[in-house]
Amino acid sequence: MSNMGTPKFLSGYRNADLVKTALGEIHKRMTKPWSLMEICGGQTHAIMQYGLDQLLPDSLELVHGPGCPVCVTSLELIDQALWIAKQPDVIFTSFGDMLRVPGSDGDLFSVRASGGQVRVVYSPLDAVEIARNNPDKQVVFFAIGFETTAPANAMAVLQAEKMGLKNFSILAANVLVPPAMHAILGSPDNRIQGFLAAGHVCAVMGYWEYPPIAEQYQTPIVVTGFEPLDLVNGILQTISMLEEDCVAVENAYTRAVTYQGNQAAQAMIKKVFEPVDRNWRGIGSIPKSGFGLRENYRYFDAADRFDSGDIKTEESEICIAGQVLQGLKKPSDCPAFGTLCKPQNPLGAPMVSSEGACAAYYRYGKK
Amino acid sequence: MTEKQTPPTSMQGPTCPIPHHHTETVVIGHGSGGQMTSDLIKNNFQSRIGNAYLAEGNDAARLDFDGFNGQIAISTDSHVVSPIFYPGGDIGRLSVCGTVNDVAMLGAEPKYLTAGFILEEGFPIESLNRVIDSMAQACIEAGIQIVAGDTKVVEKGKADGIFINTAGFGVIPNNRQIGGQFAQPGDAVIISGTLGDHGIAVLQARGELGFESEITSDVAPLNHMIADLLDAIPNVHVLRDPTRGGLGTSLKEIACQSEVSIRLEEESLPVKPDVRTACELLGFDPIYLANEGKLIVILPEENIEKALNIIKKSPYGVNAMRIGSVFGEDPGMVLLNTAFGSTRIIDMLSGEILPRIC
Numbered sequence: 001m002s003n004m005g006t007p008k009f010l011s012g013y014r015n016a017d018l019v020k021t022a023l024g025e026i027h028k029r030m031t032k033p034w035s036l037m038e039i040c041g042g043q044t045h046a047i048m049q050y051g052l053d054q055l056l057p058d059s060l061e062l063v064h065g066p067g068c069p070v071c072v073t074s075l076e077l078i079d080q081a082l083w084i085a086k087q088p089d090v091i092f093t094s095f096g097d098m099l100r101v102p103g104s105d106g107d108l109f110s111v112r113a114s115g116g117q118v119r120v121v122y123s124p125l126d127a128v129e130i131a132r133n134n135p136d137k138q139v140v141f142f143a144i145g146f147e148t149t150a151p152a153n154a155m156a157v158l159q160a161e162k163m164g165l166k167n168f169s170i171l172a173a174n175v176l177v178p179p180a181m182h183a184i185l186g187s188p189d190n191r192i193q194g195f196l197a198a199g200h201v202c203a204v205m206g207y208w209e210y211p212p213i214a215e216q217y218q219t220p221i222v223v224t225g226f227e228p229l230d231l232v233n234g235i236l237q238t239i240s241m242l243e244e245d246c247v248a249v250e251n252a253y254t255r256a257v258t259y260q261g262n263q264a265a266q267a268m269i270k271k272v273f274e275p276v277d278r279n280w281r282g283i284g285s286i287p288k289s290g291f292g293l294r295e296n297y298r299y300f301d302a303a304d305r306f307d308s309g310d311i312k313t314e315e316s317e318i319c320i321a322g323q324v325l326q327g328l329k330k331p332s333d334c335p336a337f338g339t340l341c342k343p344q345n346p347l348g349a350p351m352v353s354s355e356g357a358c359a360a361y362y363r364y365g366k367k
Numbered sequence: 368m369t370e371k372q373t374p375p376t377s378m379q380g381p382t383c384p385i386p387h388h389h390t391e392t393v394v395i396g397h398g399s400g401g402q403m404t405s406d407l408i409k410n411n412f413q414s415r416i417g418n419a420y421l422a423e424g425n426d427a428a429r430l431d432f433d434g435f436n437g438q439i440a441i442s443t444d445s446h447v448v449s450p451i452f453y454p455g456g457d458i459g460r461l462s463v464c465g466t467v468n469d470v471a472m473l474g475a476e477p478k479y480l481t482a483g484f485i486l487e488e489g490f491p492i493e494s495l496n497r498v499i500d501s502m503a504q505a506c507i508e509a510g511i512q513i514v515a516g517d518t519k520v521v522e523k524g525k526a527d528g529i530f531i532n533t534a535g536f537g538v539i540p541n542n543r544q545i546g547g548q549f550a551q552p553g554d555a556v557i558i559s560g561t562l563g564d565h566g567i568a569v570l571q572a573r574g575e576l577g578f579e580s581e582i583t584s585d586v587a588p589l590n591h592m593i594a595d596l597l598d599a600i601p602n603v604h605v606l607r608d609p610t611r612g613g614l615g616t617s618l619k620e621i622a623c624q625s626e627v628s629i630r631l632e633e634e635s636l637p638v639k640p641d642v643r644t645a646c647e648l649l650g651f652d653p654i655y656l657a658n659e660g661k662l663i664v665i666l667p668e669e670n671i672e673k674a675l676n677i678i679k680k681s682p683y684g685v686n687a688m689r690i691g692s693v694f695g696e697d698p699g700m701v702l703l704n705t706a707f708g709s710t711r712i713i714d715m716l717s718g719e720i721l722p723r724i725c
Binding site: 014019023048050109113114122343363 | 391392393394395396402649705706707708709710711712714
């Protein structure tokens with residue numbers, strides 16, 4: 001299916017004329033209301049940042065997906081992270097977004113304020129380097145993220161093994177997109193008619209996992225990027241299929257994604273990790289939806305190395321993060337949105353993360 | 368991974384954590400210059416030591432003295448940037464320029480500074496001399512003098528090398544009314560140059576970027592540029608240096624102080640290509656990155672061309688642009704018009720993006 005062209009340079013993907021042409025095409029082709037889900041929080045933010053939602057037909061509903069790794073990391077894992085970070089002689093390393101996500105009692109910033117060694121890293125390999133430079137400390141990396149961060153997380157483990165580091169471990173928290181799509185489409189409450197698949201996840205994993213999903217649930221899936229033109233092209237291809245009553249998997253992000261994906265990265269993931277059942281915050285347990293360390297690499301598992309004992313988690317009943325993450329409600333439907341719950345004072349993870357739907361709504365002024 | 372999965376049992380359970388308000392201990396976000404800093408000042412400082420001067424909400428205060436023709440502007444600023452030397456500047460130059468600029472933002476001519484040093488045991492004297500030389504150079508450039516000082520040394524581990532506090536004094540010529548509370552509907556908004564250079568330069572100097580660039584800090588004294596501007600156009604309404612929290616936070620503060628709305632054109636916001644690239648890689652918005660040598664000017668529409676011509680003559684204003692306008696409706700709002708014809712709201716920076724940038 002044709003979309004509105006593939007510019008040569010990145011700036012072309014923000015070209016107002018190209019975007020407006022593609023938007024016009026969407027308005028022209030839509031004859032019925034449709035509900036699409038963009039999986040990835042990065043896409044949600046780009047849509048809000050560029051105000052694309054204001055320019056799409058009113059009858060097109062964009063539902064924000066669970067694709068924010070910070071948001072869906074389970075409370076048990078966060079509480080475990082907080083517990084480990086408080087231990088003496090531990091340097092706890094994490095991506096910056098994770099520091100403000102509230103656990104049952106406090107967040108990583110509070111741990112740091114009360115003397116815990118919590119450091120922000122931009123790559124898990126930085127955490128390996130910290131471990132090498134601090135042989136008398138235990139260095140733990142909070143390995144969150146979707147399939148996108150899994151290769152680097154796997155690489156950190158392999159690197160630590162190669163260097164013979166006895167003081168490095170990861171708290172394995174990676175989650176996987178296809179099982180979440182199954183969970184959403186298989187839910188009796190589902191109203192998603194088409195998916196914009198997460199371009200960056202597909203850059204690693206390819207999209208060979210998607211045809212059976214599209215087939216089983218009769219739902220078109222379009223691999224979509226993150227620039228304005230990528231997004232409107234992804235939407236255009238999806239609604240074109242819906243309007244023509246056609247179900248397929250298409251790729252609107254060809255400059256980054258191939259069907260097979262990055263096979264070297266996939267091989268590295270497979271070497272280190274295996275699919276395990278995982279709890280998603282606000283959603284619940286999804287079978288085989290996370291990556292755990294394989295037997296051979298269990299030595300690097302922080303959950304084994306640190307016995308945090310029984311952690312009692314405590315969620316409040318105020319906010320509706322769970323329903324937002326499943327696309328059942330919009331952030332602005334929440335009674336706490338923008339009043340009790342703001343980015344500097346989040347009730348729920350989606351208000352914290354730079355990929356969280358609530359933060360996107362708040363930051364870009366969506367009411 | 369493609370076999371049918373059992374849907375989670377409960378698709379409705381509202382789940383969210385107990386709110387965590389950060390009121391018990393100071394966290395790094397309280398120093399971001401954004402919303403958390405604003406809340407800390409309002410809830411913890413102004414409620415205890417508030418008065419009419421602090422209530423104006425500017426970076427400097429305007430003081431009257433009996434028998435003195437004119438007013439005195441006074442400001443203070445502590446500098447804790449890490450690392451202390453970075454491309455384009457250092458903590459010494461920053462400690463002079465930051466305070467000179469805060470004083471100048473009231474339309475005052477900065478005259479004198481005081482400087483207080485907190486040094487950590489073990490700090491190299493050679494580094495101290497470099498910092499002081501840099502302060503001296505910045506003083507010459509700004510045309511001011513440091514006239515009083517203080518030095519304290521703390522035990523190893525109780526500070527990070529060197530912290531510098533400076534206070535600045537300036538004279539406001541009679542009847543000059545410039546401040547964040549004076550923006551008016553019909554005014555135009557100018558920025559004197561590119562956004563985010565300082566924030567990215569400091570981050571890069573920490574070695575945390577994982578890539579190299581030639582971005583240098585913009586740290587500079589802006590008082591001469593401002594003096595030239597005000598000589599030619601006395602009826603400038605607002606001057607503000609968008610430091611911590613960036614342009615977005617500064618404009619939001621002004622919109623609230625003046626009870627107006629400010630509309631920006633996204634395409635007109637000047638950002639250097641390297642800074643934009645760094646922002647894209649790191650997920651920052653240049654509108655929230657710190658600047659240390661940039662000026663926001665808000666003034667009546669009819670003076671816009673004249674003002675731009677004057678600002679562009681300064682070495683620190685060659686990339687000056689008109690970026691937006693002031694309106695009466697929606698007071699307190701800052702809105703950004705995108706190239707695609709949509710609009711988004713700009714709020715204050717909500718947490719920390721880069722700690723200890725100034």
